[in-house]
Amino acid sequence: MGARPTIHDVATRAKVSPATVSRLLNGSARVGPETEAVVRQAMEELGYVPSRLAQSFARGSSRTIALLVDGDGQSLQGNAFLMTIALGLGDVLADADYSIRIINGHQAMRQNRQSAAEWTRDRWRRHEFDGAVITNPTMTDALIEAIGAASIPAVVIGRYPHAQGLVQVDVDNVGGMRMATTHLTEQGHRRIAFLGPPPSLTVSSDRRQGYMEALARAGIKSDSDWLLETEGTDLEAFSFEAAHRTMTSALNQPWSWTAVVACNDEMALGAVRALTEKGLRVPEDVSIVGFDDLPFAHMVTPALSTVHQDIRQLGQHAGRALLAAVEGKPVAELTIQTVSFVTRASTAKANAFDWALDLET
Amino acid sequence: MGARPTIHDVATRAKVSPATVSRLLNGSARVGPETEAVVRQAMEELGYVPSRLAQSFARGSSRTIALLVDGDGQSLQGNAFLMTIALGLGDVLADADYSIRIINGHQAMRQNRQSAAEWTRDRWRRHEFDGAVITNPTMTDALIEAIGAASIPAVVIGRYPHAQGLVQVDVDNVGGMRMATTHLTEQGHRRIAFLGPPPSLTVSSDRRQGYMEALARAGIKSDSDWLLETEGTDLEAFSFEAAHRTMTSALNQPWSWTAVVACNDEMALGAVRALTEKGLRVPEDVSIVGFDDLPFAHMVTPALSTVHQDIRQLGQHAGRALLAAVEGKPVAELTIQTVSFVTRASTAKANAFDWALDLET
DNA sequence: GATTTTTCTGTAACTGGTTTCACGCAGAGC
DNA sequence: GCTCTGCGTGAAACCAGTTACAGAAAAATC
Structure with a gap:
């Protein structure tokens, strides 16, 4: 041999x-x-x-796409999302003989003093990849700018204001939250709180908007007391802890709502914790819905009613879009993926007393 | 330009x-x-x-390591694990200028009729990667054999009987479970059940062994009635559903234990669900511990007492081992990473009545 | 039957680095 | 003053494919 x-x-x-x-x-x-x-x-x-090495070299292309992440590792939950996206990308890219490489922008700062954006651009120029998928909200701004300037084929998952001209794919945040909220109104709830960060990012503002729309459609006049805003920078405001803090302080003063829609599942659990600590029961006293349908959503007790999104499919969409972009074909600027609401045990009918109270006013 | x-x-x-x-x-x-x-x-x-393309070509090495996964996508939870491993690998491999490529063996069957093992070997022969990390328990056997036969530098995460001669890294399953069980005995529990799959895989047998050892050290004679075995093939037996089923049927007949150690967090939640459905409270009536400290473990109510493992660090260990293997340096055959127990709200002291009951017998 | 077109195949240049080998030259040792 | 080392450098082969170009043979057209 x-x-x-x-x-x-x-x-x-x-x-x-x-x-x-x-x-x-x-x-x-x-x-x-x-x-x-x-x-x-x-x-x-x-x-x-x-030999793929020789092929890549001769063709001048590595047939590789980069999954740009910013793994300083805070969020294990986010990691599930990332890997699922990666698998979805793989589903469509493997057929076209592309493979997926993980590029952790966070390395840049650790090694040299380059910014993540420069680092990424350099790796692009080294032909390490033919296209990129950007998922991370925290480093997005500078990165998106650099990617755009270098005209690297790329798709952004989630929407960002600065990503003009780039291909974007996202789930239907507005529609999802509308469904979640509507579920509650259909259960007889009339006074429904929204627990989430201020609408600074697209995710949070879209989800809040869905909530607002649902209230309007149900003929409910929204009340600013129902807006429970979490604090913190970026991802912090989306966390269990932030939700728990905000919910706890909301419960320390009089409140009127009988249900809470949380901006995501993690925050929904923060709300559950705060309510439980006050001796309130979910869903008997307060109904809760979340968003994302994270893998644990059906495992917690009570099982969380939430908006389900098919993340792997989202990755597949991103893969198809990216493939087109890499090959210079025309691509839709924005793909919105539909979501569905799944009813579980954290929501219940509003009880008659609350119902009467509401009619009275 | x-x-x-x-x-x-x-x-x-x-x-x-x-x-x-x-x-x-x-x-x-x-x-x-x-x-x-x-x-x-x-x-x-x-x-x-x-140009990295040219460099790779000239050197005959892609400076890439493959993360072999088997993503048919059942387990989102597993995906968090995978991506965290990937980031850990990246932490150490990026410094050595290696990058990480995701290779989904499941693609193989979809595309050609090759087995995942053959497919992987072919990609190796194409110089697509210099070394591999194997994490997936389901496809491990055939794959490990193929990898071994082709003498591809590889490290296996988790231990498998067939992986003789390969480098393995794993967390201390025995020790972790011993700590978890000991925590319960220290809380006064004397009758402690073990909820897990039959000891067919290394994970399950090691964890069960840790449980046994802790009982022995506490001078407790273990009772076969305390072994609650889940059913199902491979990963199924480790699932929420399997745990829920087994626990429910256990509660349908007389039982004597006051605490349950579950083989992992997911199963712990299955137990909580089953107990709650029977009107029992955690931890007042029954204490529960898990294993893994998955990202949601502290978010559920009651927060789960569990064994914490630093998965990213596990990935780093794997990275270092693989780097050595790729460069032909000597590598330790097996690296065991220590774990720690974290006490949260799902465990409480055994109450006096139970305690007395036990002394009596 | 001559001309044009099409189909198939070989020659050779090219991709952008790495690495072996040989050589020139400077300083050290005798 | 002559050899011996050893350092720094250039020439050229080499890695394993792809592809532009040209040419021969076969098929089609008139």
Whole structure:
């Protein structure tokens, strides 16, 4: 057993030129039927597998797409999201013979003093990847700008104001939250709080908007007392802890709502914790809905009613869009994926007393 | 702005040979100080970045390691684990200029009829990666065999009987479960159940063993009635649903234990659900501990007492081991990472009545 | 039957680095 | 003053494919 056979070995054995073998390999031109048979047999006999290294080099493209992450590792929950996206990307990209490489922008700062944006651009120029998927909200701004400036084919998951001109895919945050809130109004709830960060990011403002729309459609006049805003920068405001804090302080003064829609599942659990600590029961005293349908949402007790999103499918959408972008085909600027509401145990009908109280006013 | 500058452009500009530039670039040989200055300036002026494609090709190595996954996507929870491992790998591998590629063995079956093992071996032969990390328990057996046979540098996360001769890293399952169980005995519990799959995989048998050891050390004679075994193939037996089923049927007949140690967090939640449905309270009536400290463990109510493992660090260990293996250095066959127990709200002291009951017998 | 077109195949240049080998030159040792 | 080392450098081969170009043979057209 000698060294790995090369295309030349195959060519020699089949008594043809390397060019012919190459043509057969990737169908770039016609080859005669009997030639094909001979070459295929030679490949078979030698156990020939083309070297991807050489292919990439000769073609000037690595057939790789980068999944840009910013893993300083705070959020394990976010990691589930990322890997699921990666698998979704793989579903569509593997068929086109692309592979996925994880690039952690956070490394940049640790190693050299480059910014994540410069670092990424350099790696692009090194032909380490042909296109990129950007998922991380925290480093997005500078990165998106750099990606845009370098005209790297890229798709952004989640929407960001600065991402103009880039391809974006996102779930239907507005619609999802509308469904969640509507579920509550259909259960007889009339006074419904919204627990979430101020509408600084697209996610939070969209979700809040869905809540507002649902109230309006149900003919409920929204009350600013129902807006329970969490505090903290960026991701902090979306956390269990922030939700728990805000909810606790809300419960320390009089309140009127009978249900809470939380901006995401994690925050919903923060609310549950705060309520439980005050001796209130979910859903008997207060109904709660979340958003995301994280893997644990059905495992907690009570099981969380929430908005389900198919993250893997989101990754597939991103993959298709990116593939088109890399190959220079036209791409839709924005793809919105539909979501669905799943009713579980954290929501219940508003009880008659509350109902009467509301009619009275 | 013309084309990307090559090493020849730099060489020409600096009036040296490409060889010298290459030597400077990766310090493979000495270059004179004034030559260095000239070359560096030329690189600077041209904005030269070496092409990784060409480097890989010339060196015959892609400086890439593969994260072998089997993503048919059942387990979002597993995805969090995978991405965290990937980030941990990245922490150590990025410094050595390696990057991480996700390879989904499940694609193999979908595309061609190859087995995942053959598919992986072929990709290895194409030089797509220099080493591999195997994390997936389901496809491990055939894969490990193939990897071993092809003598691909690899590390296996979690231990498997068939992985002889391969480098393995794992968390201290025995020790972790011992700590968890000991926590319960220290709280006065004397009759403690174990909820888990039969000891067919290393994980389950190790964790069960830890439980046994802790009982023995506390001078408690274990009772076979305390072994609550879940059913199902492979991963199923580790699931929320399996735990819920087993626990429910256990509660349908007389039982004597006052605490349950679950094989993992997901199963702990299954137990909580079953208990709650029977009107029992956690931890007032029954204490529960889990294992893994999944991201949601502290968010559920009651917050789960569990064994914490630093998965990212596990990934780092795997990275270091793999790096050594790839570079042909000697590697420890098995690295065991320590874990810690974290006390939260799902465990409480055994009440006096139970305590007395136990002494009596 | 001559001309044009099409199909197939070989030759050779090219991708951008790395690395071996040889050589010039400076300082050290005798 | 002559050899011996050893450092720094350049020339050129090499990695394993792809692809532009040209040419020969076969098929189609008139």
